[in-house]
Structures are given as structure tokens and as C-alpha cells.
Amino acid sequence: xxxxxxxxxxxxxxxxxxxxxxxxxxxxxxxxxxxxxxxxxxxxxxxxxxxxxxxxxxxxxxxxxxxxxxxxxxxxxxxxxxxxxxxxxxxxx
Amino acid sequence: xxxxxxxxxxxxxxxxxxxxxxxxxxxxxxxxxxxxxxxxxxxxxxxxxxxxxxxxxxxxxxxxxxxxxxxxxxxxxxxxxxxxxxxxxxxxxxxxxxxxxxxxxxxxxxxxxxxxxxxxxxxxxxxxxxxxxxxxxxxxxxxxxxxxxxxxxxxxxxxxxxxxxxxxxxxxxxxxxxxxxxxxxxxxxxxxxxxxxxxxxxxxxxxxxxxxxxxxxxxxxxxxxxxxxxxxxxxxxxxxxxxxxxxxxxxxxxxxxxxxxxxxxxxxxxxxxxxxxxxxxxxxxxxxxxxxxxxxxxxxxxxxxxxxxxxxxxxxxxxxxxxxxxxxxxxx
Numbered sequence: 001x002x003x004x005x006x007x008x009x010x011x012x013x014x015x016x017x018x019x020x021x022x023x024x025x026x027x028x029x030x031x032x033x034x035x036x037x038x039x040x041x042x043x044x045x046x047x048x049x050x051x052x053x054x055x056x057x058x059x060x061x062x063x064x065x066x067x068x069x070x071x072x073x074x075x076x077x078x079x080x081x082x083x084x085x086x087x088x089x090x091x092x093x
Numbered sequence: 094x095x096x097x098x099x100x101x102x103x104x105x106x107x108x109x110x111x112x113x114x115x116x117x118x119x120x121x122x123x124x125x126x127x128x129x130x131x132x133x134x135x136x137x138x139x140x141x142x143x144x145x146x147x148x149x150x151x152x153x154x155x156x157x158x159x160x161x162x163x164x165x166x167x168x169x170x171x172x173x174x175x176x177x178x179x180x181x182x183x184x185x186x187x188x189x190x191x192x193x194x195x196x197x198x199x200x201x202x203x204x205x206x207x208x209x210x211x212x213x214x215x216x217x218x219x220x221x222x223x224x225x226x227x228x229x230x231x232x233x234x235x236x237x238x239x240x241x242x243x244x245x246x247x248x249x250x251x252x253x254x255x256x257x258x259x260x261x262x263x264x265x266x267x268x269x270x271x272x273x274x275x276x277x278x279x280x281x282x283x284x285x286x287x288x289x290x291x292x293x294x295x296x297x298x299x300x301x302x303x304x305x306x307x308x309x310x311x312x313x314x315x316x317x318x319x320x321x322x323x324x325x326x327x328x329x330x331x332x333x334x335x336x337x338x339x340x341x342x343x344x345x346x347x348x349x350x351x352x353x354x355x356x357x358x359x360x361x362x363x364x365x366x367x368x369x370x371x372x373x374x375x376x377x378x379x380x381x382x383x384x385x386x387x388x389x390x391x392x393x394x395x396x397x398x399x400x401x402x403x404x405x406x407x408x409x410x411x412x413x414x415x416x417x418x419x420x421x422x423x424x425x
Contacts, residue, residue, distance in 0.1 A: 024409040027114065032107050040109035044147045047116045 001092035003063045007055055009085040019053040021076040022061040029068035039064060096391050096423040099125035099303060099399035100412070101156055104135035108143040111135075115144035117409060119151040121416020127156025127186060127270075127305070127399060131194060138171040145179040152182045156305070156399075157252035157270060159190030160212035161200045166237050168212070169219035173243040181245050186270055187212060188252025206257060207231050213249050213265055220247050250303065256285050263289025268301035270399070274376050275340065276389050279304050283394040303397035304390050309377035310405045310414055320406040321377040326362045328374040330354050340373035380418040391423065398423075 010018055026035070026043070042060060046052040052061060065073040066089060077086035100118045102111050115126050126144060130137040137155050144153055153175075158168060168185065176183045189205035196202075211229035218225045220243040227234040251262035252270045262269040263286035271282040283302055290300050307328060309321035329337070330351040334344045346365060353362035371377065376386045387398050405411025 020413070023113065023117070024407070027110055027409045028407060032110065035107075035109070037109070040107070044109055044112050044116065047113060048147045048149075 001063075001066065001089065003059045003066075004055075006062055006085045006088050007059045009088065010058065010082055014080060014082065015055070015058055016053040018076075018080060018082070019058055019061055021080065022058070022065040022073070023047070023052065025065040025072045025076055026061070026068050028072065029065075031068060034067050035064060094298075094396070095425060096387070096395070097124040097301070097303075097397040098415070098420050098423075099123065099127055099305075099397050100404065100415075101127045101129065101305065101399055101401040102140075103129045103131075103402060104137065104140040108135060108140055111140050112143040112147045114408065114412065115148050115151060115153070117412050118416075119148045121412055122420045123151060123412075123416070125184075125303075125397060125399070126151050126153040127401075128153065130155050130158040130162070132162065132198060138175065141175055141183075142178055145175060145182070148179075150182075152184060153179070154184035154250065155186045157186035157188040157250070159188060159195070160208040160231070161190055161195055161202065162198070165212035165215040165232065166219065166225075166234065169216045169243075170239060172216070172247055173220055173239055173241065176243055176245065176247060177241075184248045184250055184268070185216060186250040186252060187216075188270070189258065204231055206261060209251065209258070210261060210265060213251070216247075216249065248301075250301070252305075253282070253286070256281075259285040260289040260292075262286055263291075263295075263300060264293040265289075266300060268303060268397070270303050270305045271395075272305050274304070274306040274308075275373050276386075276393060277339070279390050279395060280393050287394075297394065298396075301396040302394060303399050304395045305399040306401050307375040307377075307403075308383075308400040308405075309375060309403050310380060310383050310400075310411050310419070311407075312379060312414070314378045314382065316406045317377045317379065318371060320403045321371060321375040322363050322366045323359070324403050325370050325374045326350050326354065326366050329366065329370050330362070332374075340369065342367075342369055342373065346370075380414060383419055384422050387419065387423065 046057040051057040074086045100123050104111055128137050128140050141153055172185050192202050207230040211232045219239050224238040225234045226236050248267035250268035250270050251266040253259045253262040254272050259282050269286050307324050309317045311317040329347050337344050337347050350362045350365045
């Protein structure tokens with residue numbers, strides 16, 4: 001799946017709220033084993049430094065959220081009216 | 094004085110989830126992070142270290158450790174090391190421990206009051222760079238010293254419920270973690286600890302009394318209650334008959350829950366929890382309901398309100414909700 005392309009579909013004013021939503025999806029997911037430690041550490045550092053709501057941080061969160069819980073990721077995108085991004089994930093699944 | 098807010102995490106999830114929740118809690122204005130200590134979960138000190146590395150402001154500590162499972166010398170070493178990682182942001186939370194848990198690993202919970210008191214004395218001396226020679230009822234230390242300096246005094250919070258422990262906690266603690274949610278229990282704790290505070294010649298404001306509650310919040314009250322119900326089932330099952338009677342709960346109903354839990358019949362246990370039990374042993378509901386209940390506890394005299402498990406049906410959303418609606422209501 002082309003995650004940078006999906007993030008390109010998100011308007012900048014929605015980066016921060018979407019980042020919060022995706023963090024929620026990742027934290028709520030049950031299959032923790034799917035997240036490698038180095039990726040988890042990068043997400044934590046991004047959260048600490050505020051990078052998680054940048055394009056680069058959001059791309060990583062999007063990928064991890066889709067791996068963790070694709071259904072809830074699609075719902076979160078739908079709730080935020082990011083329908084093109086949601087459709088892209090559905091097609092790529 | 095503004096009420097402080099704490100949050101409890103159980104390290105039953107990987108270190109990175111706990112650290113992420115700590116980050117979210119810090120961002121939402123929580124003052125304290127408490128991590129539980131149970132041998133079955135991830136190690137409390139390593140979990141706290143992860144939280145320390147990714148946060149900047151939040152104060153954190155064990156919620157709570159005990160004097161039995163880890164020798165107080167090692168507790169002092171661990172907390173002292175954490176204080177290097179996050180100077181001035183570390184506290185020790187220590188209580189007598191859980192009898193059933195200790196028995197499961199072959200430890201007899203003997204003289205709990207003396208054990209807690211002695212462990213705190215040893216901890217304080219070691220973290221003050223003293224060489225400790227100690228002849229206590231429980232601990233005997235022939236001559237121990239930390240080979241590194243702990244730069245600041247570490248506050249000690251004592252986990253207490255019963256009258257004797259509460260009084261002692263008032264005397265020797267910098268803070269008290271009262272494992273209760275109902276105003277009558279918190280009122281009793283504040284009054285009893287107050288006796289100890291008075292005996293020690295301290296002022297009430299010298300000791301941070303924290304209500305360590307079972308908490309669940311959601312905009313939908315039913316969802317909040319549903320999340321709290323399993324936790325309340327375990328609390329009821331672990332409560333002595335006098336505690337249940339004090340809250341008007343029939344001990345026979347508690348037996349039903351206890352027996353169901355024993356055989357792993359969780360639906361029956363959860364189904365046996367009544368609204369009275371929820372009210373006695375948790376604070377849960379909408380933000381408005383929670384604010385009203387926390388206000389009542391603040392009036393009684395608590396200095397810190399700890400949101401303990403389950404926090405909410407969705408933990409991240411609950412932390413955000415507390416940060417947006419609850420904490421601002423107690424700023425002044």
C-alpha cells in the first residue's frame with residue numbers, strides 16, 4: 001500500500017486530529033506482536049517531539065494503524081470525512 | 094489549591110503502549126503517573142523507565158510496590174536510578190502488598206505495619222547517601238550504602254486502607270494512596286490519617302492524600318458503567334464482609350461473585366454486580382457525573398485524584414476526555 005500517497009489525500013488542517021485518532025487505533029489494537037520495537041520507539045519519539053502530526057509522522061502512524069487494526073483505521077478515516085483515503089485503504093487491502 | 098490528577102497504568106501491555114499512554118496523559122495535564130507492581134505483569138521499574146524517557150513533566154512512581162517481593166535496598170537502588178533518568182519527577186509508592194499474591198510465591202505476609210515502616214526508613218536513609226545498619230523486626234541490614242548519589246529527596250507515598258496503616262501513613266508518609274472511591278471511605282481515611290499527621294506535628298497540607306479510585310469515564314454513561322463492572326466484580330470479591338456491610342451490600346451476593354470468579358465464570362460474576370456495588374467501589378459515568386463525585390472527594394480533603402483501572406471503555410479517549418473536561422474544572 002502506498003501510505004505516503006494516502007497521507008497526501010489528507011488536508012494539513014486534519015493532520016493533528018488524524019494523528020490523535022490513529023494513535024488511538026494503535027493503542028486500542030490487541031495484536032501488539034505485529035508492531036516491531038524499532039517502529040514503536042520511533043512512534044514514541046515522534047509523539048514526544050510533535051512529529052507525529054507531520055506528513056512523515058502521519059505516514060508511519062497510518063501504516064502501523066492499518067497493520068494493527070485496518071477496520072478501525074477505515075472507520076476513523078470515515079468519521080473524519082477522509083473518504084478518499086479510506087477508499088484507498090479498502091482497495092489496497 | 095488546585096487538585097492534582099494522577100493516572101494508574103497496569104503494565105499488562107508492552108512497554109511502548111504504557112509509555113504512549115504516559116505521553117498522552119502528560120499532554121492532557123495529569124500530574125502523576127502510577128504503575129502497579131505485580132510479578133505477573135511487566136516489571137514496574139522498567140516500565141517506569143520507558144515512561145520517563147518519553148515524558149518531560151509528569152511525576153511517576155510505583156503504585157504500589159511492597160516490602161516483601163523486593164528488598165528495600167534494591168527498591169532504593171531502582172528508584173534512585175530512575176531519579177537520574179528523570180530528576181525530581183520520581184516518587185515511591187509502597188504498601189503492605191496483597192496477601193494472595195504474596196502467598197502465591199511463597200512469601201508470608203508477617204508484621205505488615207513493621208515491614209512497611211522499616212522499608213521506608215531504609216529507603217530514606219539509603220537515598221540520603223547514608224550507610225544503613227538496621228536491626229528491625231522484619232529487616233536486618235548489616236551495612237549497606239548506594240555507590241551513587243540521589244540528588245534530591247524522594248517523596249514516599251504509603252498505600253493504606255485499614256485504620257492502623259492509615260494512621261501510620263499520616264505519621265511517616267509524604268503522601269497516602271487510599272485505595273477507595275466512595276466518599277465515606279475517603280472521609281474515614283482523611284480523618285484517620287489526620288490523627289497520624291497531627292501526632293507527627295505536621296500540617297494536613299504536608300501530606301498529599303490521594304484517592305486511588307476505580308474510574309471509568311465516557312460520554313455515554315452506560316458504556317462507562319459497563320467498563321467499570323468487571324473491575325468492581327474483583328473489588329467486591331476481595332472485600333471483607335464488614336466493608337461490604339458498610340456499603341449495604343449483602344455478603345451473600347459477594348459470595349456469588351467470588352464463587353463465579355473462582356471457576357472462571359466471568360459472565361456470571363459480571364452479571365451479579367449491582368448498581369450499589371458500582372456506586373460503592375468506583376467512580377464512573379459521564380464527565381458531569383465524574384466532576385460531581387470528584388468535587389465531593391475534594392471537599393473531604395484529598396489533594397490528588399487518581400484515575401485507576403479501567404479509566405474508560407477506550408483508554409485513549411478517556412484520557413483525552415479527562416484532559417478536556419475534568420482537569421480544567423479543578424484548576425482553581
